Amino acid sequence: MVSRAVMFQRYGPPEVLEVVDVEAPTPGDGEVRLRVRAAGINPFESKLRAGLFAGQIPVSFPAAQGTDVAGVVESIGAGVDTFAPGDEVYGASARRGSHAELALAVPGQLLRRPAALDWELAGGLWTVASTAVAAVDAVGVQAGDLVVVAGAAGAVGCLAAQLARQQGASVVGVASERSHAWLRSLGILPVAYGDGIAERLRAAARAAGAALAALVDTVGGGYVALGVELGVAPERIDTIADFEGAREHGAKADGQSALVDIPAAVERVASLIVAGSVALPVAACFPLERVRDAYELLEHGHPPGKIVLTV
Ligand SMILES: NC(=O)c1ccc[n+]([C@@H]2O[C@H](COP(=O)([O-])OP(=O)(O)OC[C@H]3O[C@@H](n4cnc5c(N)ncnc54)[C@H](OP(=O)(O)O)[C@@H]3O)[C@@H](O)[C@H]2O)c1
Numbered sequence: 541m542v543s544r545a546v547m548f549q550r551y552g553p554p555e556v557l558e559v560v561d562v563e564a565p566t567p568g569d570g571e572v573r574l575r576v577r578a579a580g581i582n583p584f585e586s587k588l589r590a591g592l593f594a595g596q597i598p599v600s601f602p603a604a605q606g607t608d609v610a611g612v613v614e615s616i617g618a619g620v621d622t623f624a625p626g627d628e629v630y631g632a633s634a635r636r637g638s639h640a641e642l643a644l645a646v647p648g649q650l651l652r653r654p655a656a657l658d659w660e661l662a663g664g665l666w667t668v669a670s671t672a673v674a675a676v677d678a679v680g681v682q683a684g685d686l687v688v689v690a691g692a693a694g695a696v697g698c699l700a701a702q703l704a705r706q707q708g709a710s711v712v713g714v715a716s717e718r719s720h721a722w723l724r725s726l727g728i729l730p731v732a733y734g735d736g737i738a739e740r741l742r743a744a745a746r747a748a749g750a751a752l753a754a755l756v757d758t759v760g761g762g763y764v765a766l767g768v769e770l771g772v773a774p775e776r777i778d779t780i781a782d783f784e785g786a787r788e789h790g791a792k793a794d795g796q797s798a799l800v801d802i803p804a805a806v807e808r809v810a811s812l813i814v815a816g817s818v819a820l821p822v823a824a825c826f827p828l829e830r831v832r833d834a835y836e837l838l839e840h841g842h843p844p845g846k847i848v849l850t851v
Pocket residue numbers: 582583584667668671690691692693694695696697714715716717719733734758759761780781794795796797838842843844845
């Protein structure tokens with residue numbers, strides 16, 4: 541039995557990605573095999589494929605890729621009693637292999653898909669939902685806080701901004717102008733990035749009549765330092781993209797791995813989406829065979845929301 545799967549043989553740009561026939565993965569003890577319906581793509585995969593983590597997380601070639609996944613359980617390995625063939629699930633794949641027709645997963649990283657959660661969104665939720673929860677937890681959002689989210693048009697950023705609002709904060713979202721109307725519709729005050737951003741954030745705080753209490757950085761490139769400059773306490777700054785800045789300023793760098801219960805965090809965000817209290821658009825869907833186009837869009841400026849491969 542074969543499976544079509546995205547593979548790459550060397551580090552490089554999206555052109556190194558190929559969709560090839562591989563032997564169907566066999567679920568080992570405690571694993572399930574999914575017939576994939578949708579699989580989100582993430583900036584982490586771009587960085588891994590480009591070799592930016594070659595020192596810390598080397599890959600062995602040929603390499604598969606993809607974490608986020610939604611699909612139907614097709615077969616189960618020994619010892620699995622929480623899922624059965626036919627179950628519709630979403631979560632994370634095991635061993636980074638979700639960009640394929642068939643992928644392995646472990647039950648502890650799977651949730652049952654609510655019928656009201658579209659396959660595409662379910663397939664792109666695990667990483668960004670858990671990371672957004674971790675980042676909002678890290679800065680200790682309280683009702684009445686004025687919170688800055690850098691990268692508010694991104695998948696993690698828009699969820700973090702909305703979760704902070706859910707917790708009673710007012711949120712300033714740093715994003716390019718094309719997303720400002722959308723952010724306003726979510727109750728987030730948009731501020732453009734680029735020259736003069738410090739003054740625009742000060743003006744936003746003056747208009748709100750409150751000091752900037754916390755900052756969530758999903759972009760890097762100086763937002764940690766900017767938060768400190770604007771008077772935010774370092775322990776109320778969290779970055780998921782600027783680890784050096786966090787070290788330098790004593791800020792936090794909590795991402796998904798800071799969570800004690802990742803599935804519970806993802807399930808909470810999914811429930812808010814299903815209830816219509818939180819929005820995460822699907823920016824674009826591409827069939828598996830067009831995986832290069834999907835990453836080109838991710839890496840060169842994409843509309844707000846998740847980019848998802850459909851199978
Ligand atoms: N540590 C972890 O656990 C963890 C987990 C998930 C993701 N991450 C990292 O977090 C980052 C964001 O991930 P994501 O999935 O949200 O990516 P994404 O959906 O591609 O969002 C990134 C957004 O950043 C915005 N942006 C670009 N330059 C900006 C600037 N100078 N100021 C403000 N916004 C800017 C872009 O929107 P506009 O330009 O349209 O405004 C873009 O939509 C990535 O670096 C990813 O690797 C870390």
